[in-house]
Amino acid sequence: MALDTVALAQTTPDTQQPFSELGLKPDEYARIKEILGRRPTSSELAMYSVMWSEHCSYKSSKVHLKQFGDKAPKSDALLVGIGENAGVVDVGQGYAVTFKIESHNHPSFVEPYQGAATGVGGIVRDILTMGARPIAVMDPLRFGPADAADTRRVLPGIVAGVGGYGNCLGLPNIGGEVVFDETYIGNPLVNALCVGVMKHSDIKLAKAAGAGNLVVLYGAKTGGDGIGGVSVLASETFGAGGSTKRPSVQVGDPFVEKVLIECSLEIFAEDLVVGIQDLGGAGLSCATSELASGGSGGMKVALDKVPLRDPSLSPEEILMSESQERMCAIVEPNKIERFLEICKKWDVTVTVIGEVTDGDRLEITWNGEVIVNVPPRTVAHEGPVYNRPLAQPAYIDEVNSKTVDVPMPTSDSEIKAAVLTLAAAPNLADKSWVTSQYDKYVQGNTIQSQPDDSGMVRLDESTHLGVAISTDANANWSYLNPYQGAKLALAEAARNIATAGARPLAVTNCLNFGSPEDPGVMWQFAESVRGLADGCLEMGLPVTGGNVSFYNQTGAVAILPTPVIGVLGVIQDVRTRTPMSFTESGLELYLLGETKEDLAGSEWAFLHGQRVGQSPTADLAQEMRLIELLLEGNSFFAAAHDLSQGGLSAGLTEMVLRHKVGASISLVNPAIDLLSETPGRVIVAVNSADSVKLQELATKFEIALAKLGVTGGDSLTINNVRISLTELSTAHTSTFPRLFG
Amino acid sequence: MAKIVVDVMLKPEILDPQGNAVASALPRLGFNFAKSVRQGKRFEIEIEGEPTTAQLAEIEKAAETLLSNPVIENFVVRVEK
Numbered sequence: 001m002a003l004d005t006v007a008l009a010q011t012t013p014d015t016q017q018p019f020s021e022l023g024l025k026p027d028e029y030a031r032i033k034e035i036l037g038r039r040p041t042s043s044e045l046a047m048y049s050v051m052w053s054e055h056c057s058y059k060s061s062k063v064h065l066k067q068f069g070d071k072a073p074k075s076d077a078l079l080v081g082i083g084e085n086a087g088v089v090d091v092g093q094g095y096a097v098t099f100k101i102e103s104h105n106h107p108s109f110v111e112p113y114q115g116a117a118t119g120v121g122g123i124v125r126d127i128l129t130m131g132a133r134p135i136a137v138m139d140p141l142r143f144g145p146a147d148a149a150d151t152r153r154v155l156p157g158i159v160a161g162v163g164g165y166g167n168c169l170g171l172p173n174i175g176g177e178v179v180f181d182e183t184y185i186g187n188p189l190v191n192a193l194c195v196g197v198m199k200h201s202d203i204k205l206a207k208a209a210g211a212g213n214l215v216v217l218y219g220a221k222t223g224g225d226g227i228g229g230v231s232v233l234a235s236e237t238f239g240a241g242g243s244t245k246r247p248s249v250q251v252g253d254p255f256v257e258k259v260l261i262e263c264s265l266e267i268f269a270e271d272l273v274v275g276i277q278d279l280g281g282a283g284l285s286c287a288t289s290e291l292a293s294g295g296s297g298g299m300k301v302a303l304d305k306v307p308l309r310d311p312s313l314s315p316e317e318i319l320m321s322e323s324q325e326r327m328c329a330i331v332e333p334n335k336i337e338r339f340l341e342i343c344k345k346w347d348v349t350v351t352v353i354g355e356v357t358d359g360d361r362l363e364i365t366w367n368g369e370v371i372v373n374v375p376p377r378t379v380a381h382e383g384p385v386y387n388r389p390l391a392q393p394a395y396i397d398e399v400n401s402k403t404v405d406v407p408m409p410t411s412d413s414e415i416k417a418a419v420l421t422l423a424a425a426p427n428l429a430d431k432s433w434v435t436s437q438y439d440k441y442v443q444g445n446t447i448q449s450q451p452d453d454s455g456m457v458r459l460d461e462s463t464h465l466g467v468a469i470s471t472d473a474n475a476n477w478s479y480l481n482p483y484q485g486a487k488l489a490l491a492e493a494a495r496n497i498a499t500a501g502a503r504p505l506a507v508t509n510c511l512n513f514g515s516p517e518d519p520g521v522m523w524q525f526a527e528s529v530r531g532l533a534d535g536c537l538e539m540g541l542p543v544t545g546g547n548v549s550f551y552n553q554t555g556a557v558a559i560l561p562t563p564v565i566g567v568l569g570v571i572q573d574v575r576t577r578t579p580m581s582f583t584e585s586g587l588e589l590y591l592l593g594e595t596k597e598d599l600a601g602s603e604w605a606f607l608h609g610q611r612v613g614q615s616p617t618a619d620l621a622q623e624m625r626l627i628e629l630l631l632e633g634n635s636f637f638a639a640a641h642d643l644s645q646g647g648l649s650a651g652l653t654e655m656v657l658r659h660k661v662g663a664s665i666s667l668v669n670p671a672i673d674l675l676s677e678t679p680g681r682v683i684v685a686v687n688s689a690d691s692v693k694l695q696e697l698a699t700k701f702e703i704a705l706a707k708l709g710v711t712g713g714d715s716l717t718i719n720n721v722r723i724s725l726t727e728l729s730t731a732h733t734s735t736f737p738r739l740f741g
Numbered sequence: 742m743a744k745i746v747v748d749v750m751l752k753p754e755i756l757d758p759q760g761n762a763v764a765s766a767l768p769r770l771g772f773n774f775a776k777s778v779r780q781g782k783r784f785e786i787e788i789e790g791e792p793t794t795a796q797l798a799e800i801e802k803a804a805e806t807l808l809s810n811p812v813i814e815n816f817v818v819r820v821e822k
Contacts, residue, residue, distance in 0.1 A: 110812060111810070111812045114813065220756070223754055223755075223756055224754030225754055225755055225756060249755075249812055249813055250756075251751075251755050251756040251757075251758075251813060253756060253757070253758040253761070255758065256758070309756065310754055312752065323756065324756070501797060589743075
């Protein structure tokens with residue numbers, strides 16, 4: 001194919017262009033022509049198509065996501081907010097922490113290992129790009145039914161990919177989720193979170209300021225991988241795109257990324273960059289247009305200078321390539337020599353590909369001929385915005401009008417069977433099969449990881465300052481009531497931080513939904529965003545950034561609305577944290593928070609095939625009082641554990657099995673007490689001498705308090721029902737090995 | 742008895758970290774001939790007698806489903822004399 005230049009585009013206005021194959025709608029194509037005053041060149045078309053894809057432009061979600069800004073609570077902690085690669089939060093002592101969660105769902109279905117691996121690689125580079133050293137990762141995962149054949153293909157590959165990439169980078173994996181539901185078959189969710197730490201002064205932004213500054217590409221060479229990944233893979237349902245010439249899957253190389261991290265941190269430490277951006281989805285198209293529009297707008301790039309792994313690539317393909325482990329930096333000319341030296345030291349390929357100009361156009365040339373000449377803001381930030389129709393789906397009234405009707409255990413043997421069934425249920429069973437493939441302790445700063453309520457890492461070895469992170473979603477509740485579901489997930493994640501004694505500080509999110517072209521899905525999305533924004537305002541927690549993943553569906557069936565909420569908190573001294581379980585006998589166990597008959601959306605109802613009823617209503621005022629109680633009680637609690645999926649039954653199972661110390665519990669109404677999933681509840685263990693202090697705290701913060709029993713023995717005993725720890729442990733730990741080998 | 746060889750290589754567009762590692766190790770050991778290296782894997786399958794067309798088709802199928810990952814790899818089946 002002949003090179004399509006700007007000059008050629010001007011003289012051949014009527015050339016047919018494959019805009020619809022690239023995912024652009026006719027009116028979007030018309031708008032590009034209007035912006036440019038001519039037809040786009042094929043390279044420009046490639047850039048607009050990837051940057052205006054749902055994945056990059058947030059064109060369906062933007063109008064809703066605005067609420068995170070509009071309703072943002074006042075927070076002194078937020079140093080960098082939404083819009084940059086990741087938000088940055090002040091955690092005190094001069095430290096800042098950046099964290100973000102992103103999806104890599106579709107690639108992970110096509111090629112589980114590489115899809116998940118490059119998902120980790122991408123989020124780690126996002127964190128690095130802010131100037132931070134990545135210190136930990138987490139991975140909330142969702143799959144089809146645990147016993148489905150395709151889950152046996154997808155799950156081991158994804159888990160190995162997450163582990164393979166993260167372990168090679170030397171990053172501890174400190175938590176996440178593994179959840180099964182039939183709606184995720186054919187569309188597993190792979191969300192990857194990374195957290196990084198830096199000093200306040202080290203924050204870097206994606207902007208290309210200062211005419212004459214150089215545009216530098218460094219890291220891996222560009223190959224033909226992932227071409228069209230963004231526009232075709234990440235934005236359209238499978239089967240619609242047809243097969244492409246180039247494979248849409250990227251293969252990453254974690255060792256190259258590790259070198260890239262160290263090289264970049266050395267470059268940052270010497271203050272050699274003005275702006276920086278990683279190359280993720282939409283590759284160079286994204287990096288150049290975002291950097292340019294972050295500055296004054298002018299940039300000139302010679303695309304033929306980009307080092308290639310495959311010399312046969314066309315300029316359009318180079319612009320769209322999603323080859324991994326690449327970064328783009330803006331460097332002042334007097335600092336370039338040192339920049340190149342550092343890259344040479346780390347054996348990182350580096351090339352000056354262009355410079356910042358004082359104009360307002362992004363101009364890209366190929367062997368001297370202009371192939372792109374666009375206003376960069378129109379590519380990066382001023383893409384189409386859709387106010388898509390939304391309508392409450394018909395199922396909502398239907399499921400909300402029903403009530404959960406499941407057999408409740410009454411006899412001793414039924415109660416025992418229920419506890420054992422929940423302990424073994426794939427959603428609640430021991431996840432060691434997964435987490436043992438991850439390195440949890442590398443770097444030596446991991447304080448907590450799975451199966452604790454939250455992941456916790458130490459930031460400073462002398463002061464023991466640390467951060468805790470938890471990610472949560474309850475898609476069953478979101479299905480019944482997306483507004484409440486998002487609030488409840490936020491509350492749960494915050495509670496999971498607070499049980500350890502860390503104060504919740506900031507929120508990130510990964511919003512996984514079906515097709516935005518379905519008004520019902522769009523309604524679920526809008527309600528979830530509204531719920532999360534309202535919840536964050538009420539709890540005083542700013543949203544620092546996030547990610548939206550649409551088109552998660554197989555055929556006409558959308559996944560359950562799955563807003564994964566990540567909350568980050570700070571703990572002044574990690575040595576004072578409260579563990580999730582007890583190691584001693586004779587401690588008193590208490591339940592904080594009231595238990596109501598909340599079976600709708602519960603694991604017990606799910607196990608009986610019922611997803612009906614009304615989700616609980618989030619009481620965030622109560623949640624905040626509970627959090628304050630936990631933070632104040634941290635000084636004397638022996639253990640504290642959040643209750644969520646699986647209710648008290650699952651909570652007790654996890655606690656007694658953690659250190660193999662049993663407990664004797666007495667319950668007035670064992671069936672509901674064990675199986676209900678009323679939010680806002682925590683089990684705490686205290687020395688009997690401290691029980692008065694606990695009662696005083698409960699009174700002070702107006703939280704219901706009930707004594708459950710005492711710790712000790714080699715069984716979990718509930719009223720007259722005795723379940724030996726051996727039996728409970730066998731039920732809890734055998735599910736994953738049985739399913740996945 | 743016939744030997745059937747299945748060669749599996751990453752598709753040319755796909756990054757090959759192992760091949761790259763070999764390529765960068767060669768000059769360190771004094772071998773300066775390589776412009777690039779790609780690493781693959783080879784299966785040798787023995788069968789009784791000469792392979793029939795049906796057997797070869799079956800081996801093709803096996804290569805596609807088990808021996809290679811068709812998302813990122815290509816393969817070639819040949820009979821070795």
